[in-house]
Amino acid sequence: MxxxxxxxxxxxxxxxxxxxxxxxxxxxxxxxxxxxxxxxxxxxxxxxxxxxxxxxxxxxxxxxxxxxxxxxxxxxxxxxxxxxxxxxxxxxxxxxxxxxxxxxxxxxxxxxxxxxxxxxxxxxxxxxxxxxxxxxxxxxxxxxxxxxxxxxxxxxxxxxxxxxxxxxxxxxxxxxxxxxxxxxxxxxxxxxxxxxxxxxxxxxxxxxxxxxxxxxxxxxxxxxxxxxxxxxxxxxxxxxxxxxxxxxxxxxxxxxxWCRDLDLPDPEEVLANPSRLRLPDRGDQAFAILTAITAAAIGRLTKERWSAAWCVLAQAAEQGKKDIAAVAARKLAAARKPELPLPLKELQEFIPLLQKGGLM
Known part of the structure; x- marks a missing residue:
């Protein structure tokens, strides 16, 4: 069956x-x-x-x-x-x-x-x-x-x-x-x-x-x-x-x-408490976590989820994963709605990249 x-x-x-x-x-x-x-x-x-x-x-x-x-x-x-x-x-x-x-x-x-x-x-x-x-x-x-x-x-x-x-x-x-x-x-x-x-x-x-x-x-x-x-x-x-x-x-x-070894957190739980995220050392795990969180935020994009997703990416940059977070940042910026404000504090690490890509 x-x-x-x-x-x-x-x-x-x-x-x-x-x-x-x-x-x-x-x-x-x-x-x-x-x-x-x-x-x-x-x-x-x-x-x-x-x-x-x-x-x-x-x-x-x-x-x-x-x-x-x-x-x-x-x-x-x-x-x-x-x-x-x-x-x-x-x-x-x-x-x-x-x-x-x-x-x-x-x-x-x-x-x-x-x-x-x-x-x-x-x-x-x-x-x-x-x-x-x-x-x-x-x-x-x-x-x-x-x-x-x-x-x-x-x-x-x-x-x-x-x-x-x-x-x-x-x-x-x-x-x-x-x-x-x-x-x-x-x-x-x-x-x-x-x-x-x-x-x-x-x-x-x-x-x-x-x-x-x-x-x-x-x-x-x-x-x-x-x-x-x-x-x-x-x-x-x-x-x-x-x-x-x-x-x-x-x-x-x-x-x-590979999927079984990832042990990915629930994106919704991370968006609800972005400050608690600690990314693993493995680059593929970190990339999978950030792309999943970004995809979840974009799937139901509200002001709160937009801000939470940028908080996650800013933390990733602080934790030494700026290059990995940059991919998710480009995707998140491209999905921005006109009514959503720019979180300038969280964006600092990514502003040159987004300006170069024409997203700011």
Whole structure:
């Protein structure tokens, strides 16, 4: 059930998902049940029998010029305003069709029609060696997905055979789940600052390039899924499968181990009592703490939180972390609202930097 939970979170977060698994394990049936539970319209498109024009649009001459007309399923999703586009058997789609899918998966654009933000993209694939006429996914297409590997839960299957198939206890993201997105983006940025070589690692092996690997795009997806998972207090194995699906297993293990070692304070507690903050000696820990506090302040920027965040940064400078605090100071200054006063005392250490960046 952890795979189904991860799939549900990703659909609601709007992150494209590619489910991998052998034939006959119930990928398509589960996704159909899942959309029923989430009350989302479902459009199933068999990618293996489609032409590139089914995704890039057919040219139609209008008075105003040539329009790339999308197919009927795209119009139905646009009219519904929400839903799931399920691309079945994507690993048997030839390279030309995979190229046509690039904008569909990443930007939700079909022909000249932009699908609503409430439409999520889910695809399924069999490993190439188990698919009829299978192809390895191209690296650009693979990197647009979070890859989830289907595990066959024997107990779930036995219970379904006896009592009927159903999905229950699905996590439902709260309306404010994106409030923690800036905090997760700051966490990811802190890790990349500590491990810059892991920002982009395109596999040289063609088969591996068709799976999950780290890139600026997949790190952004990972941050989004971390925020969504936190909002429903997802289990650790669900979080791990989502992050692994974006950046690959090895990178994910290193990232999660680094997160466990950080021991970050609650940003809200620090903003409530900024004078009590004592930064650790480790530079990566200090950077992660300051970026998380700044992201929390910006997420709900009031006069009190604005002043508290500058107090934190001023203390960081006093504690010998001026260079690290400067990054957070630039971000905080850029988020200033007109009605917020400049805390000149706390700004003293950063005034030359902010003037140079055109922020003062």
């Amino acid at each position: 952890s795979t189904i939970c991860a799939l549900s979170i990703a659909i609601q977060a709007g992150v494209p998902i590619l489910t991998w698994g052998p034939p006959g394990v119930g990928k398509t049936a589960t996704i159909t049940m899942l959309t029923d539970v989430l009350a989302l319209p479902l459009e199933v498109v068999l990618a293996s029998i489609r032409e590139p024009s089914d995704f890039s649009g057919l040219p139609v001459i209008r008075k105003e010029g040539v329009r790339m007309e999308p197919p009927a399923w795209a119009h139905r999703l646009a009219q519904a305003g929400k839903g799931v586009l399920f691309l079945d058997e994507i690993s048997t789609a030839p390279p030309a069709v995979q190229s046509a899918l690039l904008r569909v998966v990443l930007e939700r654009v079909v022909g000249d029609l932009a699908l609503p933000a409430g439409v999520s993209v889910v695809a399924s694939a069999n490993p190439p060696e188990q698919a009829v006429g299978g192809w390895d996914l191209s690296a650009p297409l693979a990197n647009r997905f979070c890859h989830l590997f289907w595990s066959l839960d024997v107990q779930y299957w036995v219970e379904g055979m006896i009592g009927g198939w159903s999905i229950s206890d699905l996590p439902h993201l709260p309306p404010v789940w994106e409030n923690s997105l800036a905090k997760k983006q700051a966490l990811v940025a802190s890790f990349i600052r500590h491990r810059p070589h892991l920002l982009l690692q395109v596999p040289k092996d063609e088969a591996q390039a068709g799976k999950a690997w780290p890139s600026p795009r997949s790190w952004d997806m990972a941050a989004r899924l971390l925020a969504a998972a936190e909002s429903v207090q997802a289990e650790e194995d669900v979080v791990a499968s989502l992050v692994t699906g974006c950046i690959g297993e090895g990178t994910c293990l290193e990232f999660l181990a």
